[in-house]
Amino acid sequence: MxxxxxxxxxxxxxxxxxxxxxxxxxxxxxxxxxxxxxxxxxxxxxxxxxxxxxxxxxxxxxxxxxxxxxxxxxVDPAQVADAQFLREAVELASLDDLPPELDPALLDELRDNLDRQQRPRLGLEEFFELDEAFHQGLMRLSGHGNAWTTVAAAKGHLDRARRLGLVENASPAVFAAQHREIFDAVVGADVALARTAMRTHLRAVFNDIERIRAHSPELFASDPSAVPVRRNVVVWE
Amino acid sequence: MxxxxxxxxxxxxxxxxxxxxxxxxxxxxxxxxxxxxxxxxxxxxxxxxxxxxxxxxxxxxxxxxxxxxxxxxxVDPAQVADAQFLREAVELASLDDLPPELDPALLDELRDNLDRQQRPRLGLEEFFELDEAFHQGLMRLSGHGNAWTTVAAAKGHLDRARRLGLVENASPAVFAAQHREIFDAVVGADVALARTAMRTHLRAVFNDIERIRAHSPELFASDPSAVPVRRNVVVWE
DNA sequence: CGAGCAGTACTTGTATACAAGCATCTGTCG
DNA sequence: CGACAGATGCTTGTATACAAGTACTGCTCG
CATH class of the missing domain: 1.10.10.10 (Winged helix-like DNA-binding domain superfamily/Winged helix DNA-binding domain)
Known part of the structure; x- marks a missing residue:
């Protein structure tokens, strides 16, 4: 920051x-x-x-x-859970702070973002960028864009777990629909609905993780204090 | 971390x-x-x-x-406000996650902490340490002790502003009483009351800052992007 | 054949030398 | 006297050499 x-x-x-x-x-x-x-x-x-x-x-x-x-x-499951708790707390609190008049320029930006999320052949990386920008945009609506930066810096483990999950089932469409639901509730000034939709959305992402861990255990840390072994890994290309 | x-x-x-x-x-x-x-x-x-x-x-x-x-x-007032929002969101959300059965050892630790806060001739530094430990202890009650670490790392500007405030009016007794109020609500499993008391407490701390800023403007950043001037300052002692 | 030990090749931590750039002070010139 | 220009001393950024320690490898000896 x-x-x-x-x-x-x-x-x-x-x-x-x-x-x-x-x-x-x-x-x-x-x-x-x-x-x-x-x-x-x-x-x-x-x-x-x-x-x-x-x-x-x-x-x-x-x-x-x-x-x-x-x-x-x-990927440390404990740190993933910590980041989940943190982002959920912050994003829900941000919804409580939405002003009566929402910034029109920001709303346009979010609408454009949502439209792009529904493009037919959307790459995974593109979706991730749009997803990040969408959540940050929501927080900027309530003037807490900088707090998002702190959350973003703390959720590295969560992001990597999510990426593993999307690589596997590859269905961003569900998440895109949830995004639109949240956005509509925000525009409709229905804070309670927005909170519910946001919580559902964030937990849906989080709940995938245990399944992923069962599928690719070697990428997760069973004992976070364990020292990895040195291997000759082709790092660059 | x-x-x-x-x-x-x-x-x-x-x-x-x-x-x-x-x-x-x-x-x-x-x-x-x-x-x-x-x-x-x-x-x-x-x-x-x-x-x-x-x-x-x-x-x-x-x-x-x-x-x-x-x-x-x-001290950047914008970063102070960001940290305030962050910690409030996280600490209130933590109260929502309190388990039905609270860890007795942790409760004893918190009780001991509260007693020390009311010691007659309490130094400012001691109070700050107790304050930090109290808030962290509350979060450990709900299993979110690690999330506190992230918050603690992000609230440097807020902490410095608070220190400036306490140096001036030097009345930790009010805050100690608020701490006990929060604790009693937590023990009584009254989450709503605990949330109210916590919010009041955190905002009371925060609201001092504008007054402090008027008193010691040179310690605050009017333009965060401005470059300070180099001065010969005795840094070490 | 197997176990133990020394050597070697790697790792990160620290110290130091040099490079590039900014600010100020001073001397000189108008 | 004032303004400008160059020297000087500082700053951080980068490169490199050495120190301390780990882990493996292969030889030697029982």
Whole structure:
């Protein structure tokens, strides 16, 4: 949120690149990340790579074990549940703070977003971007767009679990319909209905996770304090 | 939350030290932080100091301007409001999740905490620690202790504003009474009353801030994107 | 053949040197 | 006296060398 200067620096680009790769599961949970290797592949020195890994470690997306190695953290069900609780609390509270007059420009943006969600051949990545923008847009309606940033930073584990889920059943249509339901309730100033619809929507996403975990247990952490083993993994391409 | 290994490392100690100094206003908002200077004063090289500052910058407690300098960020009223919204949403939602049977050990811990809050000659720092532990304890009652960690990491600006407020009027007794009121409602399984009391308590803290800002405007950021000036400030002692 | 031990190749943590850029001070010139 | 230009000293960003420690590998010895 708060990095002061937007000046383009190696660390910033590497950080955002690695973060996206982790969230998009291009760097799968458990993958070994060598500072030297990454630096060589990115054509920079260890310094910006290392500083990026430290930031990702603070977010919980990476685990750094001194003298052992750095690894993409496995999806931790406890952290997924924490993030679910957090986002649900914040998004529902945001609905309570909706002003009587909603910003027309924002409403148009949300309507356009919803239309795109229903496009016939929508890619998974596109849907995820639209989904994120939709939820953030709702919070901006009540003036809490910045709080969404904090939530977004804390829900890395939840996002990766959701991605695993959508990769499997690949039916964003249901979620798109739920989005429209929420939006209609908001426009209709029916806060109670909006809350119910939002809660149903968020829980539907969350409830998929146990099924996914049964299907791909190796991507989840059974013991979060366990140290992964070092493996030769093709990291870059 | 997520740093993998608890092995004692220079960066970890420096990070926690600096973080505490910022939150306790020993490093006042706007103070200039030179990596070289800090490194010399702490007897280490720039590396662990620099990495600590990067982490603090990601939390929003420090601003780093390349080729200009690093500064303790001024208290940003917008970020204070964001944190207030976040913590209120999370703590109220946590009350909704209280289980029918409350953990007796935790209840004892909270009772002991409340007793200490009413000790006659209670120092300000002690009260802050008790306050933090009390609110975290409440969230642990509903199994959301980890979510509190995320909130705690995001509310640095709010905490500093609160500290400024308590330094001025110095009456923790009111807050201690509110704490007990919340606790009694929780024990009595009166969720509605607990929510009301919690909301009143959190807002009482928050409403002090505008008054403080009028009193000490130089510690607040009027324009968050403005670059502070470099000054020779005695940082360490 | 098997167990143990030393060597080796890797890891991250830390220190240090250099690069690029901003701000201020000072000397010079109009 | 005032304004401008260059030197100087600071800042953070990056690259690199070394230190400390882990884990595996392969040899040696029983």
């Amino acid at each position: 708060a990095q002061a200067n937007r000046r383009r620096t190696n660390r910033r680009t590497i950080y955002t690149t690695l973060r996206q790769m982790v969230l998009k599961l291009e760097l799968p949970p458990g993958a070994a990340l060598s500072e030297n290797e990454l630096a060589a592949q990115l054509g920079v020195s260890r310094t910006p790579v290392r500083e990026s890994l430290i930031l990702l470690a603070q977010e919980g997306l990476v685990q750094v074990f001194p003298q052992i190695g750095s690894f993409v953290s496995r | 997520a740093q993998a290994n608890r092995r004692r490392t220079n960066r970890r100690t420096i990070y926690t030290t600096l973080r505490q100094m910022v939150l306790k206003l020993e490093l006042p908002p706007g103070a200039a932080l030179s990596e070289n200077e800090l490194a010399a004063q702490l007897g280490v090289s720039r590396t662990p100091v620099r990495e600590s500052l990067i982490l603090l910058a990601q939390e929003g407690l420090v601003q780093v301007f390349p080729q200009i300098g690093s500064f303790v960020s001024r």
